[in-house]
Amino acid sequence: xSTVGEALRDTAIINLTGAVTMVVDDSAFSAEITTSALLGxxxxxxxxxxxxxxxxxxxxxxxxxxLVIDCEMxxxxxxxxxxxxxxxGPPNAFVPVIMTAAHIRRSMVNRARNCGANYxxxxxxxxxxxxxRIVWVARDNRPFLEVGEYFGPDRRFREGQAPGEERxxxxxxxxxxxxxxxxxxxxxxxxxxx
Amino acid sequence: MxxxxxxxxxxxxxxxxxxxxxxxVGVALTRARENIARLHGQGLEEVARHIGxxxxxxxxxxxxxxxxxxRRIYQSANHIIDAAGPFGLDDICAVASSLCxxxxxxxxxxxxxxxxxxxxxxxxxxxxxxxxxxxxQREAVTTQLSAxxxxxxxxxx
Numbered sequence: 001x002s003t004v005g006e007a008l009r010d011t012a013i014i015n016l017t018g019a020v021t022m023v024v025d026d027s028a029f030s031a032e033i034t035t036s037a038l039l040g041x042x043x044x045x046x047x048x049x050x051x052x053x054x055x056x057x058x059x060x061x062x063x064x065x066x067l068v069i070d071c072e073m074x075x076x077x078x079x080x081x082x083x084x085x086x087x088x089g090p091p092n093a094f095v096p097v098i099m100t101a102a103h104i105r106r107s108m109v110n111r112a113r114n115c116g117a118n119y120x121x122x123x124x125x126x127x128x129x130x131x132x133r134i135v136w137v138a139r140d141n142r143p144f145l146e147v148g149e150y151f152g153p154d155r156r157f158r159e160g161q162a163p164g165e166e167r168x169x170x171x172x173x174x175x176x177x178x179x180x181x182x183x184x185x186x187x188x189x190x191x192x193x194x
Numbered sequence: 195m196x197x198x199x200x201x202x203x204x205x206x207x208x209x210x211x212x213x214x215x216x217x218x219v220g221v222a223l224t225r226a227r228e229n230i231a232r233l234h235g236q237g238l239e240e241v242a243r244h245i246g247x248x249x250x251x252x253x254x255x256x257x258x259x260x261x262x263x264x265r266r267i268y269q270s271a272n273h274i275i276d277a278a279g280p281f282g283l284d285d286i287c288a289v290a291s292s293l294c295x296x297x298x299x300x301x302x303x304x305x306x307x308x309x310x311x312x313x314x315x316x317x318x319x320x321x322x323x324x325x326x327x328x329x330x331q332r333e334a335v336t337t338q339l340s341a342x343x344x345x346x347x348x349x350x351x
Contacts, residue, residue: 008219015216019207029240030276033230040226042217065207072272074265096205102275103268103294106302124279124287127226131219138207146198154199 008132015042016134020063022047024055024078025070025100034068034100037127041134052076056084063091066134071101071112071120079108079115086116086144086151093151094144096137100125116152230280240277241286244270245318253308264306268297274318285336289317292343299347313342 008014021043025031028050035045046064049055052073059067067085071078078099086093097117104112104122112120118137121129142153166172248270254260274290293314300306317339324331 010218010220010223012219013216014211014219014222015213016207016211017216018210027273027276029233029236030273033233033237033276033280036229036233037226040224040229041222065205065210072269074269094200094203094205096207102272102279103291103298105294105298107298123275124284126280127223127230131222131226134207135211138205138211141204141208144200144203146200148195 008128008135014131014135017042017044019043019065020046021066021068022049022055022058022064023068024049024052024073024081026050026073027070030070030100034130037130038068040127041131052078052081052084055081059085059088059092064095066137067092067095067097069097069099069117071099071104071108079111082115082117083151096140098130098133098137113155114150116150118153234281237277237281241274241283242322244274244277245315245322248311248315249319251311260306264297264300267311268294271297283321285332286318286321288336289314289321289339292339296343307346310343310346313339 021038023031023034023038023045025034025048031048031050035048038045043066047055047058047062049058053076055069067082069078069081082097082099085095085097097119099112099115099117099120100123101112101120102123104120118140119133121133140153144152145154166175248267251263251266254263271290271293275287275294278286278290293311296306296310296314317335320335321332324335
C-alpha cells in the first residue's frame with residue numbers, strides 16, 4: 001500500500017471511470033470544485049448532495065464505491081453522518097470515506113478521530129493531494145474494528161517505530177513476549193533452563 | 195473492552211483502480227487542474243459574497259442571537275476557505291482560518307470580542323481588493339492581523 005503523502009507517479013495508470021461516487025457538501029460551489037476534480041480523474045459523480053439527510057436516503061438503498069463528505073454542515077454534520085454510515089449495515093457500511101475540512105474545531109478533533117472515516121483531507125486541497133488520498137483509501141485494507149462506540153478502520157495504521165516512547169499496548173506486550181522468549185532461549189543455551 | 199474485528203476486505207474501488215483501461219495519473223491531474231481553473235471567476239465571486247455576508251452581520255444583543263451569529267461567521271469563514279483555497283488565495287484562507295479559530299475559542303470561553311471580527315472582515319475586504327502583485331501590502335495585512343491576534347490572546351492568557 002502506498003504511504004500517505006507519497007506522490008503518485010505521473011505515468012502510473014489508474015482506472016476510476018466506473019466508481020459510483022457521492023459528494024456531500026452544504027456549499028454548492030465547494031461540491032462543484034470537488035466534482036470537477038473528480039471528473040478530471042475520470043469519476044463522474046453520481047450523487048451530489050447538499051445535506052446529510054439527503055445523502056442518507058440514497059445510501060440506505062444504493063451501493064456506492066466512494067464517499068467524499070465535508071465535515072462542517074448545518075444540522076447533521078459529516079462526522080455524525082459517517083458514524084451513521086458505519087452502523088448502517090449493507091450496502092455501504094464499509095465504503096471508503098474521505099472527509100474534507102476547511103477548519104476543524106478543537107472540540108471536534110476527537111469526533112474526527114472517532115467517526116470512522118478512512119481519511120480526513122484539510123482544505124485547501126490540491127488535485128494531486130485529492131487523487132493521492134483516493135488511491136490510498138482504495139488500497140486501504142485495514143480491518144474494521146468495533147470498539148465501544150467506534151466502528152471503522154483500525155486507527156493504528158502506522159507501520160514502524162513510534163516517534164517517541166512506545167505506548168501501544170499490543171507492541172509493548174509483543175516486546176515483553178519477545179524479551180521473555182529471548183531470555184528463555186539464552187538460559188537454555190547456557191544450560192540454566194529451569 | 196470488547197473488540198470485534200471485521201476481516202480485511204478489498205473494496206470495489208480497489209479492484210476497479212487496477213483494472214484495464216483508465217488513464218495516466220499525469221493526464222488525470224492535468225484534466226482536474228483544468229476543470230478547477232475554469233471555476234476561478236466563480237470562486238472569486240463566492241469569496242466576495244461571503245465576505246459581504248460577514249460584513250453585513252450586526253453585533254447580537256441576546257445570547258441566542260450571539261450563538262447564531264457565531265455559527266454564521268464560522269460557516270462563512272469555512273466557505274471562504276472552500277472558495278479561495280483552490281485558486282491559491284492563501285492569505286485570504288489564512289485570515290478566514292484565523293477567524294474560525296476565534297469563533298472556536300469563543301465557543302470554549304463563552305466570550306467573543308466583536309472588534310476582532312471587524313478587524314478580520316476589514317483584512318478580508320482589503321485582501322480581496324488588493325491586486326495579486328501587491329505582495330508587500332498583502333503581507334502587511336496578514337502580518338498586522340497575526341500580531342494583533344497574538345497581542346490580544348497574549349494579554350488574555
